[in-house]
Amino acid sequence: MRKPIVYMWPKTSPHNKYSELLTNSIEQNGLQVEHYDQKAMFKPRRGDIVHLHWPSNSYTASAFPLTVVKSLFFALLLLAYRCFGMRLFWTVHNVWPHTGKSGWDKLMRKYILTVCHEAFVMSESVKAEVAATFGVPASKLVVTPHGHYVNAYARKGKDIRKQFGIAPDSFLFLFIGRINPYKGVDQLVEAYAQLGQGGCELLVAGHVDAGYDLGFIDRVNDGTIHLYPQFVDDLELADYLEAADVIVLPYKQITTSGSAILALSHKKPVVAPRLGALGEYVSEGCGILYDPDDPEGLLKALRLSMEMDAKETEMHIAAKLRELDWGRIAGKMIQIYTGTKRYEVNA
Incomplete structure (x- = not known):
């Protein structure tokens, strides 16, 4: 049986080592991870994983009419993935975008949570907040902690x-x-x-x-x-x-x-x-x-x-x-990806 490929959206980020550390741990646990961007839009196949992290840039634009068009395209893309047998996940790093919250954000984020198979949250308190804010069942939200940054940033030796x-x-x-x-x-x-x-x-x-x-x-x-x-x-x-x-x-x-x-x-x-x-x-x-x-x-x-x-x-x-060991977190996340076992990890 073919192993699923994880399309991490994104695989790495210049602003945060989280995606890179998570990706490395998932690969060490036996799954291949590919970077998701526009070029990879048609690469996922039935059984593959598409894992979103910060989706607001995928549905917002500089003007509201463009936001509507962009949001519709994004919504249809996620629905197509679901219909063609890909497994969708979202790590809810923030309940609302850093730019603030709006009615449109609430609509789109509720939709993402609805169309995804499950979503990852990083604490019990966030799980409760997300469930209450967007009206999704708590059973769809899986608590997986944010891994540590030990040895992620080396000292330069500056005083x-x-x-x-x-x-x-x-x-x-x-x-x-x-x-x-x-x-x-x-x-x-x-x-x-x-x-x-x-x-x-x-x-x-x-x-x-x-x-x-x-x-x-x-x-x-x-x-x-x-x-x-x-x-x-x-x-x-x-x-x-x-x-x-x-x-x-x-x-x-x-x-x-x-x-x-x-x-x-x-x-x-x-x-x-x-x-x-x-x-x-x-x-x-x-x-x-x-x-x-x-x-x-x-x-x-x-x-x-x-x-x-x-x-x-x-x-x-x-x-x-x-x-907050990454290997522990990634191993359990893979089981959620593949549906082999349900469990929660509390930080």
Whole structure:
């Protein structure tokens, strides 16, 4: 019997190592994976797998009439795959696109979930949210965690503390990633400014969305807040993480955070709100979660993070990373692909 080919949409991404790491693990577990794009549109055969990841670009365009046309084509394509015997899956990385949500997004995402055989979600909380938001049965949503990033980013050996004039013995809070209103950097800066504690510094690094004013940093900066408003290259990412004591992710909204998993992969505790899947990944001992509705929640979490025992924290993180092993995740995902067994993996 011919083994199915997995058409991963996409197989690799320049913005995220997730697809590459998943692909490598699936191939190591015995299935061939091909990149899906327009050139591969007519390649899948009966029994093959078509696995979507970020579908919004496939149904949206610059103008609404074009969006309608593009959406109809996309919907018919998925339906044709289903009718001709391909197996369809979608990993719901985000309940809504990063650009925001709309009625059209809800319509299309509900359709995708309906036409797919099953969908993967990365936590129980996201499973519940997706089922409630789009009215699909929970039995169609399979919980498979986001794998870790251990050894995915090699150190370049750059001394980040020296680059920014951060003392070697300072307790360093780090925010790293895209900087926009939804990431809560303004709340982080405000909370840090209220710490009133010496011996600590804050580094904010990442690409700033056009038009987002970072003047709130200058207004409270006492010289211990450092800003690098540029994209952090993959070759330097590990160096930034290694320089920090704690990674702070003060998101105002989130589904699943690869940044939290990236931090844990470098054995760094995480400070984050109890939102989306964060509570299931930043489990007890791996960091500090706070109530996003508590005005002093982030401030209290920063203080608590400075009191964490390093060795004990590392033990908790190591246990979490064993749960997020890619081989384990890919092997179970393959069984879902082929319909040989149903099961859920909890992060």
